[in-house]
Amino acid sequence: MKFSFDDFDFSKFKWSDIFSRGVALPTLTIGSKTATVPIVQGGMGVGISASRLAAAVAQEGGIGVIAANAIGMLEKDYYKNGIEANMRALRSEIRKARKATDGIIGVNIMVALNDFHNMLQVSIEEKVDIVFLGAGLPLKGIPVEALRAANVAVVPIVSSAKAVQLIFKFWQKKYNDIPDGVVLEGPKAGGHLGYKPEQIDDPAFALEAVLPTIVEAVKPFAKELGREIPVIAGGGVFSGSDIEQTLTLGASAVQMGTRFVATTECDADEGFKQSFVDAKEDDVVLIKSPVGMPGRAIRNQFLTDLENGAKKFFKCPYKCLASCKAEESQYCISLALDNARKGKMNHGFAFAGTNAYKIEKIVSVKELIAELKMGYAESCETTFTRIKDEYAVAMERFAEVKQEYGVALDNGIEALKTEYDKISEMGASDYFDDKIQALESVENLKKNYAEAQEYIQELVEQMQLFMDNAVYE
Numbered sequence: 001m002k003f004s005f006d007d008f009d010f011s012k013f014k015w016s017d018i019f020s021r022g023v024a025l026p027t028l029t030i031g032s033k034t035a036t037v038p039i040v041q042g043g044m045g046v047g048i049s050a051s052r053l054a055a056a057v058a059q060e061g062g063i064g065v066i067a068a069n070a071i072g073m074l075e076k077d078y079y080k081n082g083i084e085a086n087m088r089a090l091r092s093e094i095r096k097a098r099k100a101t102d103g104i105i106g107v108n109i110m111v112a113l114n115d116f117h118n119m120l121q122v123s124i125e126e127k128v129d130i131v132f133l134g135a136g137l138p139l140k141g142i143p144v145e146a147l148r149a150a151n152v153a154v155v156p157i158v159s160s161a162k163a164v165q166l167i168f169k170f171w172q173k174k175y176n177d178i179p180d181g182v183v184l185e186g187p188k189a190g191g192h193l194g195y196k197p198e199q200i201d202d203p204a205f206a207l208e209a210v211l212p213t214i215v216e217a218v219k220p221f222a223k224e225l226g227r228e229i230p231v232i233a234g235g236g237v238f239s240g241s242d243i244e245q246t247l248t249l250g251a252s253a254v255q256m257g258t259r260f261v262a263t264t265e266c267d268a269d270e271g272f273k274q275s276f277v278d279a280k281e282d283d284v285v286l287i288k289s290p291v292g293m294p295g296r297a298i299r300n301q302f303l304t305d306l307e308n309g310a311k312k313f314f315k316c317p318y319k320c321l322a323s324c325k326a327e328e329s330q331y332c333i334s335l336a337l338d339n340a341r342k343g344k345m346n347h348g349f350a351f352a353g354t355n356a357y358k359i360e361k362i363v364s365v366k367e368l369i370a371e372l373k374m375g376y377a378e379s380c381e382t383t384f385t386r387i388k389d390e391y392a393v394a395m396e397r398f399a400e401v402k403q404e405y406g407v408a409l410d411n412g413i414e415a416l417k418t419e420y421d422k423i424s425e426m427g428a429s430d431y432f433d434d435k436i437q438a439l440e441s442v443e444n445l446k447k448n449y450a451e452a453q454e455y456i457q458e459l460v461e462q463m464q465l466f467m468d469n470a471v472y473e
């Protein structure tokens with residue numbers, strides 16, 4: 001349905017129809033794969049999102065993601081054969097997830113990992129659907145041909161439009177190809193953050209501010225190569241209403257981590273999940289990570305000890321992260337995260353997004369997705385009602401202004417203007433002070449008329465956008 005200001009007829013709109021049909025979440029296509037629900041479960045290490053959580057999300061129509069970093073900690077011989085254990089564990093988790101569902105399964109790999117290429121190789125061999133590449137820019141040495149041959153889509157995780165341009169230009173030049181989508185991870189996310197500490201609360205770096213710039217940044221590449229490049233945005237997305245707002249800003253999907261921790265299927269111990277339920281707003285804090293990036297986590301005794309300068313003993317099995325200064329480090333992040341995964345919260349801590357304190361209980365992935373779908377539909381209805389109401393008020397005001405303007409014209413004030421111009425040319429303008437006022441009032445009416453017209457046009461455009469984006473059940 002195309003709206004135009006001139007022939008727009010309010011009564012043509014079947015609001016009730018739209019409400020009774022309900023609004024469904026749109027689908028998400030990345031490369032050749034289509035998820036029926038535009039929700040990517042963010043990869044969560046160490047072992048927080050393994051096969052069980054990823055399969056459950058994929059089964060509900062979203063994209064389930066296994067986190068590759070230090071996944072070998074799920075194996076017994078990690079401290080002896082770190083790299084081998086990582087590869088074995090990743091392969092095993094992918095296979096378990098594949099066995100459990102036909103849905104879309106991805107793997108999250110940190111570019112900063114020393115065994116990044118091994119993890120990528122296993123993902124290619126196991127033909128996962130998508131690899132999400134974060135914590136560093138996937139530039140040199142990406143086996144693009146092998147990824148394409150195995151039909152593995154590639155989605156970098158970024159925090160700025162500059163990073164998008166850098167990656168996409170590099171790929172175009174070096175590989176004559178481009179990635180299949182982008183994840184924008186905003187500063188409210190849990191886990192390591194791709195921002196300087198001072199940027200985290202700066203509104204210029206907020207998800208809402210950066211998202212439209214990323215949507216613009218991918219457009220020329222999408223156009224040039226004739227491909228869709230979905231932008232997936234996350235960090236602080238908690239409710240169906242947050243999903244609606246994020247999609248309205250141009251995202252094709254959302255990435256969510258925190259909400260998926262508090263699910264029955266999350267691979268972490270119950271103690272880890274419970275720390276989300278128990279967290280208060282003040283407990284969600286920023287920490288310095290040995291990786292060299294800030295991170296967001298739930299404050300506990302372990303973190304307080306570190307803040308007070310404590311050094312936690314550890315034996316570095318192998319330098320898993322290129323940027324980690326293990327010898328200078330107060331603690332081993334992989335070990336701390338793995339302890340937390342096992343529920344040993346005194347010997348580790350839980351990464352969490354800003355909204356973790358809003359978690360009230362543990363639910364199944366099925367319940368969570370159903371709640372988000374419902375919240376999204378309700379939020380769409382609210383938006384729709386708001387536009388509809390604003391539109392009705394604006395139309396009334398417009399009718400008034402239009403009439404006032406019309407009456408003024410009918411009264412011949414326009415004719416007086418011509419007369420005034422003539423007489424003022426002759427130097428008798430003083431005499432026409434009262435006529436000037438009349439003219440000014442016409443100008444004002446004209447301005448009001450134009451403004452009302454513009455406002456209505458804006459509302460019609462909002463409505464148009466809403467109708468274009470909405471998917472009706």
Ligand SMILES: Cc1cc2nc3c(=O)[nH]c(=O)nc-3n(C[C@H](O)[C@H](O)[C@H](O)COP(=O)(O)O)c2cc1C
Nearest residue numbers: 042043044045189190191235236256257258351353
């Ligand atoms: C416990 C936890 C562990 C995480 N681990 C990783 C990780 O290993 N790699 C990564 O790229 N992102 C990681 N993240 C970030 C998530 O993938 C996701 O982008 C983020 O949680 C989204 O923000 P939200 O938690 O507010 O929904 C982690 C987040 C959490 C909560």
